[in-house]
Amino acid sequence: MMVGMKIRKVKTISAIVLCFMGVFLANIAEAQQVIDRPQLFKRESPYLRYTSYRVSLTGGLGVATGSLGDFMAANTFRNYSLAVDFVFPKNNMSVGFAIGSQYFVNRLPRQVYEYDNGAISAVQTRTVTAYPITLTGSYHVGDVNARVRPYVQAGLGAAFAEVANYYGMLSTGDNGFKFVAQGGAGVRVLLSKTGNVGLEFGATYQHIPFKIESEGLSAASSINARVGLFYRWW
Amino acid sequence: MKVKFQALILGVTVAMIATACAPDPLKDLTVEETQVFITNYEPTVNFANYQTFSLADTVYVIQNQQTGVSTSTQDYLAxxxxxxxxxxxxxxxVTREAKPDLGVSVARIRETQTGLVANYNPWNSYWGYTGGGGFYYPPTYSYYQTSETYWYLEMVDLKNATNGLQPKVVWNAQIRGNGIFDAASLTNVIDNVFKQSMYLKK
Known part of the structure; x- marks a missing residue:
């Protein structure tokens, strides 16, 4: 009875010792894994492991197209976009939103505009303003850390848009919230390998259904070519 | 991450407010470029059928629903x-007594518009609440008043007028903009409405 108890005690003690030994060894093994530098560098970049964030600020040329091109007959460099994206690590996709600001202006020299039973002589100042807010989705070629990463993008949203035609100082035109559809492509270039900052080049076609019959406008469409910088973090 | 996002949202809000201040496209217009000449005519009328006209020797001044007459130097020039x-x-x-075919009148019309504008405080959060604590400043209101005075020329058909009825307006012109009452440019300003109405001849 006594012997049996002794043996059981020894067994318990040895089990505890073994257990401690095991934890100790495991600790050593784990510590070795952390210290092992080559092993550390074999770990995937956080951008490949987690959803990361990207903000980009771009600006550049805006070209009015279609009936808006006929109405404006001018390009603009007052064309900016701020975009924020969630960049997914595995599937080459990102989703986000973009806020834009576009302003076209053109001054036409004095001219007599004839109509059915009269005429107006005036210097016309034509302006088109749009502040689009869109939800965007992008598909990229190459993985998240590729130095050069081309992409295609589509966006849907709403814009506050205004088309104004000033005869001297008398204004005519229309404004309001309109639907916006965008489609574009571009490329992002990281300034350093697996870095946070990069250059962005892209072009977007933007369609806003904005009809003003008196100005012969069927839609306010434009092509926006922008360059800028992006910053990403995780 | 949460903190960063709030900063981002705040930044976006600021950017939106900044872009909402649209530029003034008309600030670089010269005085001459602000001038607008509008003419209308009755297309069924043949202006060659009229022989004579009468013109009052004063300019009507129409302001706030009140009518008066003016005989300043610029009015005589016009x-x-x-x-x-x-x-x-x-x-x-011809004089009015000689039964003219056309009656021409010249008026200066002063139109005043009053509006109300709300000045929203730009420090209000766009979504009404930020993590830093919900604060809200009510908007302040201010009135603005704009007034514009312009030339209005009108020609009525007295030849075919029926007794007791308003004679038909066959031509009118509006001259609007800056500098349209300056004696130096008045001749040119008046000429412009006739230049774009070449059908107005015997």
């Missing part, structure tokens, strides 16, 4: 120029 242009176009000026 009336003289209209008379000489009409004469050049082949019409003879």
């Amino acid at each position: 009336l003289d120029r209209i008379t000489s242009t009409m004469t050049q176009r082949g019409y003879k000026r």
Whole structure:
């Protein structure tokens, strides 16, 4: 009875010792894994492991197209976009939103505009303003850390848009919230390998259904070519 | 990450407010470029059928639903120029008693508009609440008043007028913008509405 108890005690003690030994060894093994530098560098970049964030600020040329091109007959460099994206690590996709600001202006020299039973002589100042807010989705070629990463993008949203035609100082035109559809492509270039900052080049076609019959406008469409910088973090 | 996102949202809000201040496209217009000449005519009328016209020797001043007359130097300049242009176009000026075919009147119309504008505080959060604590400043309101004075020229058909009925307006012109009452440019300003109405001749 006594012997049996002794043996059981020894067994318990040895089990505890073994257990401690095991934890100790495991600790050593784990510590070795952390210290092992080559092993550390074999770990995937956080951008490949987690959803990361990207903000980009771009600006550049805006070209009015279609009936808006006929109405404006001018390009603009007052064309900016701020975009924020969630960049997914595995599937080459990102989703986000973009806020834009576009302003076209053109001054036409004095001219007599004839109509059915009269005429107006005036210097016309034509302006088109749009502040689009869109939800965007992008598909990229190459993985998240590729130095050069081309992409295609589509966006849907709403814009506050205004088309104004000033005869001297008398204004005519229309404004309001309109639907916006965008489609574009571009490329992002990281300034350093697996870095946070990069250059962005892209072009977007933007369609806003904005009809003003008196100005012969069927839609306010434009092509926006922008360059800028992006910053990403995780 | 949460903190960063709030900063981002705040930044976006600031950017939106900044872009909402649209530029003034008209600030670089010269005085001459602000001038607008509008003419309307009755297309069924043949202006060659009229022989004579009468013109009051004062300018009507219409302001806040009140009507008066004015005989300043600039008014005489305008009336003289209209008379000489009409004469050049082949019409003879006669007195009202001589039953003129056309009645020409010249008016200065002053229109005043009053509006109300709300000044929203730009420090209000766009979504009404930020993590830093919900604060809200109510908007302040201010009135603005704009007034514009412009020339209004009108020609009525007295030849075919029926007794007791308003005579038909066959031509009118509005001259609007800056500098349209300056004596130096008045002749040119008056001429412009006739230049774009070449059908107005005998």
